[in-house]
Amino acid sequence: KVLGNTKSNVILAVSNVILSAAVAANILAVIGVYNIWTVASILLIEGIIFCILFHESLRKKNINPDISNDSVKQWFCIGIVLLLIFLIYSYFIIVPFGIGRDPSVYLYNGVHIAETGSIHFESDSYLNLNYVDLKELVDLNGAGLYSAYDWGISDMPGDVIIQFLHMYPSILAIGYSLGGLTGELLINPIIAVLCAAMIYVYTKD
Numbered sequence: 015k016v017l018g019n020t021k022s023n024v025i026l027a028v029s030n031v032i033l034s035a036a037v038a039a040n041i042l043a044v045i046g047v048y049n050i051w052t053v054a055s056i057l058l059i060e061g062i063i064f065c066i067l068f069h070e071s072l073r074k075k076n077i078n079p080d081i082s083n084d085s086v087k088q089w090f091c092i093g094i095v096l097l098l099i100f101l102i103y104s105y106f107i108i109v110p111f112g113i114g115r116d117p118s119v120y121l122y123n124g125v126h127i128a129e130t131g132s133i134h135f136e137s138d139s140y141l142n143l144n145y146v147d148l149k150e151l152v153d154l155n156g157a158g159l160y161s162a163y164d165w166g167i168s169d170m171p172g173d174v175i176i177q178f179l180h181m182y183p184s185i186l187a188i189g190y191s192l193g194g195l196t197g198e199l200l201i202n203p204i205i206a207v208l209c210a211a212m213i214y215v216y217t218k219d
């Protein structure tokens with residue numbers, strides 16, 4: 015088989031790594047133990063397992079990959095397109111998070127997960143103790159942060175819950191852990207490149 019026949023497999027494999035990292039980060043954040051090194055360890059173990067399985071599959075089928083000139087040209091063209099997409103998204107890096115409240119909530123939640131290791135927010139102990147005296151003055155709901163007390167989820171007035179689900183903030187947390195705010199903002203270009211690559215995979219035939 016030539017390398018050109020494996021382009022889809024490579025794209026799917028890279029996408030699987032990103033998705034696996036997001037799922038691992040999300041699960042760790044839900045149980046409150048997110049750490050970038052734990053995510054990396056999970057990916058390493060997963061990679062070793064898949065490499066062993068892949069090697070055994072090649073050995074049993076006696077497959078010797080061959081690289082043709084045409085396949086190299088195809089890889090080069092695909093690489094150029096994906097690089098351009100990445101550069102365009104990187105150049106306009108602040109646009110997705112510079113407008114509106116919702117994108118900023120995602121951004122903030124990603125930082126929160128990276129710094130605290132959890133999707134949960136610390137309860138306001140002062141509000142818990144003094145809510146009876148403050149309830150006429152204090153609005154428990156904020157921008158993107160809602161009161162678990164008002165929603166009947168908690169008996170503590172100081173408990174809050176985030177507006178959105180945590181998968182996307184979890185992968186943003188990986189970006190923040192690796193490169194700070196810039197790394198977090200670069201997650202969007204990476205996702206854009208993978209989306210374009212996946213469109214190629216599902217439409218090339």
